[in-house]
Amino acid sequence: MDYIKTYIEQNKDRFFEELFGLIRIPSISSIKEHKPDMIKCAEYWRDMILQAGADKAEVMPTDGNPVVYGEKIIDPALPTVIVYAHYDVMPVDPIEKWNTKPFEPVIKDGKIWARGADDDKGQGFMHAKAFELMVKTGTLPCNVKFMIEGEEEIGSPSLSKWCSEHKELLKGDIILVSDTGMIAPEIPSITTGLRGLSYWEVEVTGPDHDLHSGLFGGAVANPVNVLCKMIADMQDENGKVTMPGFYDDVIEVSAEERAMLNKKPHSDEEYMKAIDVKALKGEAGFTTTERTGIRPSFDICGIWGGYTGEGAKTVLPSKAYAKVSARLVPNQDNHKISEMFKEYFESIAPDYVKVKVTPLHGGQGYVCPIDLPAYKAAEKAYEHVYGKTPVPVRSGGSIPIISAFEEILGIKSVLMGFGLESDAIHSPNENYPVENFLNGIKTIPVFYKYFAEMAK
Amino acid sequence: MDYIKTYIEQNKDRFFEELFGLIRIPSISSIKEHKPDMIKCAEYWRDMILQAGADKAEVMPTDGNPVVYGEKIIDPALPTVIVYAHYDVMPVDPIEKWNTKPFEPVIKDGKIWARGADDDKGQGFMHAKAFELMVKTGTLPCNVKFMIEGEEEIGSPSLSKWCSEHKELLKGDIILVSDTGMIAPEIPSITTGLRGLSYWEVEVTGPDHDLHSGLFGGAVANPVNVLCKMIADMQDENGKVTMPGFYDDVIEVSAEERAMLNKKPHSDEEYMKAIDVKALKGEAGFTTTERTGIRPSFDICGIWGGYTGEGAKTVLPSKAYAKVSARLVPNQDNHKISEMFKEYFESIAPDYVKVKVTPLHGGQGYVCPIDLPAYKAAEKAYEHVYGKTPVPVRSGGSIPIISAFEEILGIKSVLMGFGLESDAIHSPNENYPVENFLNGIKTIPVFYKYFAEMAK
Numbered sequence: 001m002d003y004i005k006t007y008i009e010q011n012k013d014r015f016f017e018e019l020f021g022l023i024r025i026p027s028i029s030s031i032k033e034h035k036p037d038m039i040k041c042a043e044y045w046r047d048m049i050l051q052a053g054a055d056k057a058e059v060m061p062t063d064g065n066p067v068v069y070g071e072k073i074i075d076p077a078l079p080t081v082i083v084y085a086h087y088d089v090m091p092v093d094p095i096e097k098w099n100t101k102p103f104e105p106v107i108k109d110g111k112i113w114a115r116g117a118d119d120d121k122g123q124g125f126m127h128a129k130a131f132e133l134m135v136k137t138g139t140l141p142c143n144v145k146f147m148i149e150g151e152e153e154i155g156s157p158s159l160s161k162w163c164s165e166h167k168e169l170l171k172g173d174i175i176l177v178s179d180t181g182m183i184a185p186e187i188p189s190i191t192t193g194l195r196g197l198s199y200w201e202v203e204v205t206g207p208d209h210d211l212h213s214g215l216f217g218g219a220v221a222n223p224v225n226v227l228c229k230m231i232a233d234m235q236d237e238n239g240k241v242t243m244p245g246f247y248d249d250v251i252e253v254s255a256e257e258r259a260m261l262n263k264k265p266h267s268d269e270e271y272m273k274a275i276d277v278k279a280l281k282g283e284a285g286f287t288t289t290e291r292t293g294i295r296p297s298f299d300i301c302g303i304w305g306g307y308t309g310e311g312a313k314t315v316l317p318s319k320a321y322a323k324v325s326a327r328l329v330p331n332q333d334n335h336k337i338s339e340m341f342k343e344y345f346e347s348i349a350p351d352y353v354k355v356k357v358t359p360l361h362g363g364q365g366y367v368c369p370i371d372l373p374a375y376k377a378a379e380k381a382y383e384h385v386y387g388k389t390p391v392p393v394r395s396g397g398s399i400p401i402i403s404a405f406e407e408i409l410g411i412k413s414v415l416m417g418f419g420l421e422s423d424a425i426h427s428p429n430e431n432y433p434v435e436n437f438l439n440g441i442k443t444i445p446v447f448y449k450y451f452a453e454m455a456k
Numbered sequence: 457m458d459y460i461k462t463y464i465e466q467n468k469d470r471f472f473e474e475l476f477g478l479i480r481i482p483s484i485s486s487i488k489e490h491k492p493d494m495i496k497c498a499e500y501w502r503d504m505i506l507q508a509g510a511d512k513a514e515v516m517p518t519d520g521n522p523v524v525y526g527e528k529i530i531d532p533a534l535p536t537v538i539v540y541a542h543y544d545v546m547p548v549d550p551i552e553k554w555n556t557k558p559f560e561p562v563i564k565d566g567k568i569w570a571r572g573a574d575d576d577k578g579q580g581f582m583h584a585k586a587f588e589l590m591v592k593t594g595t596l597p598c599n600v601k602f603m604i605e606g607e608e609e610i611g612s613p614s615l616s617k618w619c620s621e622h623k624e625l626l627k628g629d630i631i632l633v634s635d636t637g638m639i640a641p642e643i644p645s646i647t648t649g650l651r652g653l654s655y656w657e658v659e660v661t662g663p664d665h666d667l668h669s670g671l672f673g674g675a676v677a678n679p680v681n682v683l684c685k686m687i688a689d690m691q692d693e694n695g696k697v698t699m700p701g702f703y704d705d706v707i708e709v710s711a712e713e714r715a716m717l718n719k720k721p722h723s724d725e726e727y728m729k730a731i732d733v734k735a736l737k738g739e740a741g742f743t744t745t746e747r748t749g750i751r752p753s754f755d756i757c758g759i760w761g762g763y764t765g766e767g768a769k770t771v772l773p774s775k776a777y778a779k780v781s782a783r784l785v786p787n788q789d790n791h792k793i794s795e796m797f798k799e800y801f802e803s804i805a806p807d808y809v810k811v812k813v814t815p816l817h818g819g820q821g822y823v824c825p826i827d828l829p830a831y832k833a834a835e836k837a838y839e840h841v842y843g844k845t846p847v848p849v850r851s852g853g854s855i856p857i858i859s860a861f862e863e864i865l866g867i868k869s870v871l872m873g874f875g876l877e878s879d880a881i882h883s884p885n886e887n888y889p890v891e892n893f894l895n896g897i898k899t900i901p902v903f904y905k906y907f908a909e910m911a912k
Contacts (some may be wrong), residue, residue, distance in 0.1 A: 030767035048904075091769055097665070154767055181671075195670055199768045207731035209553070210883040214651055214853030215637075217783050218753030219727075219744045221737035222661055224778075225691070225756050232688035275663035279808040281677035288675045297674030300681050301771050302762035307779055311486035311610055312655045312816040313547055314781055314854075315757050315882055322680075325770055327673050352735040360768040397670030398770075416676060426771055427666040 001384070001449075002435060004442055006407050007133045009098040012438065016107070018048060019125045019437075020085070022104045023114045029065060029088035029154045038065040038150045041087045045148050046070065048128045053135030057146070060166075064158035065150030069169065072135065073143045079455035080172035081448065082411065083131070084401070085124025085179065086152030089116040090426045091247065097428035104170070111431040118432035119425035123178040123418060126437060130444035141452035145172055149401070152179075155199070155361025156401040163408045174374040175405050176447070178440060180395055180417030183265060185433070188382040190375065191415040193293065193394035194402060196328035196365035198338040199301070202227070202345065204320045205354040210306075211316040220316060221352035224305045225318060227320040230348065234298060238284035241326070242297045243344050247333045253294045264289055264393055274421070292396030297327045323360075330365035334400075363400015366413070374414045377450035381416075385438065385443045416440075416447065457840070460898055468894065470561070471608040474504060475581045475893075478543070479561045479570045485521060485544035485610045492522040494606045497543045501604050502526065504584045509591030512856045513602070516622075520614035521606030525625065528591065529599045535911035536599040537904065538867065539587070540857075541580025541635065542608035544573040548883045553884035557771075567887040574888035575881035579874060582605065582893060584841070586900035591842035595901065597908035600626055600691040608635075611655070611817030612857040619864045626865055629911060632903070633858065633897060636851055636873030639721060641889070648869040649749065649850030650858060652784035652821035654755070654794040658683070658801065660776045661810040663834035667772040676772060677808035680761045683776040686804065686811075690754060694740035697754045697782070699800050705788045707748045720745055720849055730877070748852030753783045774805075779816075783852060785819035794818050800868075818881065819856015822869070829910040830870045836873075837902035841895055872896075872903065 006063075008015075027041040028034045042059045043282045049057040049070035057070030065088065073080075092102040092115050100106055105114035112122060134140035149171065163170060180191040206223035207216070236242050253261070266289050268280060284293040291297070304318030307313035326341070328334055342357040349355035370373060370392050380391040395415075405456050418440040424430050464471075483497040484490045498515045505513040505526035513526030521544065529536075547569050548558040548661075556562055561570035568578060583602070592597035603626065605615050619626060636647040661677035663672070693699050709717070722745050724736060738747040748755070761776030764767035782797070784790055798813040805811035824831060828846050838846040860870045874896040880886045 018724075030765070030769060032766070080625070091763070091765060093763075093765070094666075153769075157804065187732055197670070197770065199770065201768075207733055209880065209885075210550075210732070211731065212853060212882045213755045213757055213781055214653070214783055215748065215851065215877070216731075217755045217781075217852060218751055219736055219738045219852075220731065220733065221735075222755045224759050225687060225754075227471040227686035228756065228759070229688040232685040235681070274670075275665070275667065275676065277663055277676065277808055279806070281577070281806070281808040282675045291674040292671060295674055297669075297671045298681075299673045299678045299772055300684065301669055301763065301769060302764045302773070303680050303684070303776065304760045304764040306756065307547070307549070307760035308758045308777070309486070309547060309549070310488065310762040312657075312779065312781075313486060313609075313757060313882070314653065314655065316755055320759065321764070323768065325669055325673075325768075327670055350735070352733055352737040393669065396673060396675075397668060421671070426668045426769070429665075433506075 001446065003137050004133065004445055007137055008079055008438060008441055013312055015129050016404055018041035019122065020105045022121050022125060025212065026103045027088050027150065028091050029151050030091055042066045042068050042150060045087055049146050052132035054130055062158035062162045067159065067162055068146065068148040070146040071144065072140070074140060075143070078142050079452060080145060081451065082145045082147055082170060082172040082175045083127045084147050084175050084177045085127060086149050087124070088150045088153050089119070089121065090153050094428060099429055100163060103447050106207050107434060110435065111433050112437065113429065113431045115430050117430050118419045118423040119180045120152065121429065122432040122437055123440065126178060126440035127444060129441045133441065134445050134448060141448050142281045143190065152401065155363060157361065160404045160408060163405065166293055167409060169289040170409055172411055173279060174451065175413040176413050177402065177415050178417055179399055179414050180397065180415045181419035181421060182417060183391055183393060185331065185420060187265060188376055188386045188388055189393045190390045190391040191395045191417055192368045192370060192392040193330060195270045195398050196332060196334045196363050196367060197325065197398040197400060198328060198334045198341065198362040199325045199360045201358045201360055202322045202324055203356045205318060207318050210318050213314045213316040216316050221350065222316050223320040223353055225348060226353050227305070227322060230345065231300060231322065239282050243341060245340055250329055251331050258290060259279050261394060262289055264391060293327055293394035296332060299325050301325050327398060328365055330367045332365065334362035334364055360438055363398050366403040368412060372412060373454040374412065374451055377447050377454055378414050378416050381443045381446035384446045385439055416443065457902065459593050460589065460901055461594065463593055464894060464897055471585050475578065476561045478577050478581060479572050480559055481543050482559045483606065484547050485607050486547055494544065498522045498524050498606060501543055507603050508584055508588035518614035518618045523584035523615065523618055524602065524604040526602040527600065528596070531599070534598050535908060536601060537907065538601045538603055538626060538628040538631045539583045540631050540633045541583060541602050542576045543580070544604050544606045544609050545575070545577065546609050550884060555885055559787055563890060566891065567889050568893065569887045571886050572780055573886050574875045576608065576635045576881040578888040578893055579896065582634055582874070582896035583900060585897045589897065590901050590904060592753065594632060597904055599627065608857065611819060614851065615816065615857050616860045616864060619861065623865060630907065631861055631867050631869040633869050633871050634807065634873055635855055636853065636871045637875035637877060638873060639847055639849060641876060643721060644842045644844060644846035645849045646846045647851045648824045648826060648848040649786060650788045650822040651852055651854050652788055652819050653781065653854040653856060654784060654797065654818040655781045655816045657814045657816055658778045658780055659812045661774060663774050666774050669770045670774040672772050676713060677806065678772050679776040679809055680773055682806060682809050683761070683778060686801065687756060695738050699797060701796055706752060706785055707787050709758050714746060717749055717850060718743055718745055720795035720847060749850035750785055752785050752788060755781050757781050767831055783854060784821055786823050787822065790818035790820055819843065819854050822859040824868060824870060828868060829867065830907055833903050833910055834870050834872050836906045837899045840902045841899045
């Protein structure tokens, strides 16, 4: 399949230029001011799909940011691959920690540096270019449909409804997604499990206005102290979540399966070194791989309240807030957990404060069986490019929409990720190795080839 | 003493205009950008003292914001009153909670609304006008020295040194201060005790960069969760501070004294209603008056970390911060407590995070004996204006410099406060009743009269 290498070699400079054009649009979905950028980004994607050779492509409205839909139907009798990606990105704060400007991509040290370089502009764009490659070289073996959304980073609030309304349009055999990672640069892997997510904002109100901490301190409950205590009480000394019912639907993974999972190359020493911590902390009785793969977690993503400026202001604040999240494992229902936490956290509020919990978003977990034909095709594609069989892994991350696709469209997804742990997605200095970007474009056409053969 | 009323009646409109000029200068000492305003404010005070009839007044440099010093020596044989006040104010955030602009004072519903209306521009300025009144009516019975600083709200870091360098200049018999409150509009009181203060910033570092909460959540300690737990553990279920040694130097107040203190008019019901809480929370075994008057407290003045913007960002943050404060009672040494907490909090840090504690400021507590001649003079002055004997009270607040004056200059202070609990000092919508402002100007000359007589 030398035509793949040749085409990439002859066109890669243009690929980068086109990707950079996409990255330069600051499409942060969680910040309202970027609404016009979402439209721009969708239009850019539409143009890229058309340019690559689609029959049609359009920006379709949803209740939120638009979805880009495009298709090339070469023969209705052939199998259809639906490519899913997202054009929105995470916020960039803390901005001062970036070494380059987040929306001005540069290639340095063999990597593309920018917000979205990996997640998911870089990874998503590989599919546009792999599609172009197949069309231009006359090797496209399947029908292709693109579904590129703009709200993944805020939990895809509009896509489920849009899918429900376009079931006919979205008929297909497999959903192909590159929005996950590989174990290591030399070890390809396919994500077979994703954690679900529940995410809330918590507001604790003490007095109805900020008080002088001297005149009132000691006599009036401080909502920051109370929130800290409530958060602390959510986990016991073994790192277990104390909320009754939280673990009810967690499937205990068998000893054999756990042994298999732990074969994934992993060193706690290296892991700690990479993030500069002296010790790890998690649920007692589980390894790091298990803690992120098969066990739910409970994290405060943000907290704020009172005086947070320079110097010292003595105040007993009126309010304290936290962004609270739980990663869930397959079979834990995010709607159930979302409601459970709201009820529980509000119910345990001491009578000297008011507590309000607002669910912000969530998603179900997902499992991909490793005997699925599309999984096998992906396996062979990686083998072809990397010379190694990819390792099936359970990721700690969540792509809430993946399980929704299965529910609504009845279509499984295969998660062919090319990201690395060092890509710093969602963090300052996000990056994506050029090699991984190009390997993605090499691997995808091979997947199409095997998938078309297997589906015959 | 009808001349007092007459003079005030004839001049009060000008008094307000002059006070408003002072308030309009946004002299927030904790924010560096306001440095030029500090100078402007000091110059304004200097001009006011000169205009009132001082022999001299000048803006004197310190290591921080300048001190305004002014004096009128009518006879070296007469006693000398030193007036202390501060021209700096607290920050104004949360700005959105203000009904008026904080630095555009207005009179409405019988109150002056502005940052500093009470604390301490309004209260401090009463002394400038009372001094003017005595000079212009030829009734000044003592020598007067003004010492107006610009760093009280950040713990007076430069004033102690300045006092040490100007001991000769600051010779006097009593320091007179209006920076405290009255029990109620109709019940005059004199503050005889102040709490001390220690204030720290705490930084908890987990991983060296923000992590994806899905990929790492459950396996890596989250510094926000850890900080919450550490803060929660600082107090037990009875509201007692758990840090070993914290109560060592607290003098247990006798049952008789506690009974006397609790005679201060107070209703928990009204207190709760005023701040809209359904229950109070404090150290078990003490009343509200005791909790703020004779017991130390532990409050988080601010907390922040992770994503605090709009919507949902799933992140396992690298850092979490808190502004931590303790109010101390007389005999608890703030330097000792400051160091004790730093050592303790850093020592209890789990090995999966790094904890750094930075002491930001502090001050000692203070007690004024009620048999002091100046106290008696103040008592008589209130009786003259209010027709009632003022109640001696222990305030929960801190004026760190008051105990420093005693240490450095050997001079006691009398705290003639005219503020009300409803003045919302340090909070949005700070205000000061016009009546209290004018009553202050009425009361101060009477104090001078009795103090001069008693000192004969």
